[in-house]
Amino acid sequence: MFDILIRNANLPDGREGVDVAISGGRFEAIARGVEGEAARVVDAGGRLLSPHFIDPHFHMDATLSLGMPRLNRSGTLLEGIALWGELKPLLTHDAVIERALRYCDLAVSQGLLSIRSHVDVCDDRLLAVEALVDVRERIKPYIDLQLVAFPQDGLYRSPTAEKNLLRALDMGVDVVGGIPHFERTMQDGARSVTRLCEIAAERGLRVDFHCDETDDPMSRHIETVAAETVRLGLQGRVAGSHLTSMHSMDNYYVSKLLPLMAEAEIHAIPNPLINITLQGRHDTYPKRRGMTRVPELLAQGINVAFGQDCCMDPWYSLGAADMLEVANMAVHVGQMTSLDAMRQAYDAITVNSAKAMGLDDYGVAEGKSANCVLLQARDPIEAIRLKATRLMVFRQGKIISETLPRIAKLGLEGRPGRVDAADYAPVEG
């Protein structure tokens, strides 16, 4: 007797019409024609059962603060930074927790069950750190939250940042963060990379830099990140977020950089929604896109995971905890429209992100925790195309969110009475 038996599901790897049996919070059997009874049977109807979505780059201390204390009128990074500066002294413990919990409700409804969030440590009160450590405990039953100690104002530019970062790690923050391109000089940036990688090596932690989030082709901190990773034996544990300067770099230099990043097993975390919005702002025309070189990174064997970065905060008024929207944007910005590239974009919001965050218990596979999402789409490409409705979200074998399928009723004479956009998938041949 299973707890749940999901009949006739498609899986992201291309298997079709499989049954997925769940017991004791884990996937017990995944095959065609699984025999047995279940307390609840779900008919997937040939739709996609996917491992849950992962956001490897987010700012949960700022999310849903849009409008506090005022709206970002210009929509620019500079006004966003000014707004965050106005908001920071007004933050309270309870308000940060309430906004984070409210965001997590939305995330669950979108099948987003693992999140890596940076938390600003350039506030001597470390109020947001305290609040998000608390949130991490509270949401454990439904979301894995990984926290990054992020010295937003610069490790050396902000006089108390290093002390606060170490305090935050002592308080249980999981990952070491940094922002080398925001230090006063290139040398300070490189020094901050060395210091932060050493802290991570001493403490056995992972690292995730906001790295080279600029259109300046000479912003090359990722090179130092890769070199320090190898020097300290941190291979596979270091991520470079954004890496937008790579968009503008000289091709010859990039041909040297990519193998260095591969050697260091760096995880690249572009944030397509934010990169296309904030980069290229000093350009007239032609206007650069700013997103890093995703197809080239993938071709080099480098792990690429897409992050959302922002949702209704001082920097970005949009966002909906929707990782399919993130993948959809990446496909467009990166011109990743080949069949393989669209599949890779789906991996970048699922399996690749699990790798970047070091999550082992992940995937729709026998023995793994039964965390997954049933989508109103047949395959990953259709899921990206439609930003498909999350019909059911499962966590440890329990259904924690359900959404009705999106079906329109038509009132057209001589035409069908209902339209389900997920019925439009192409049939080859």
Ligand SMILES: [Zn+2]
């Ligand atoms: Zn960020």
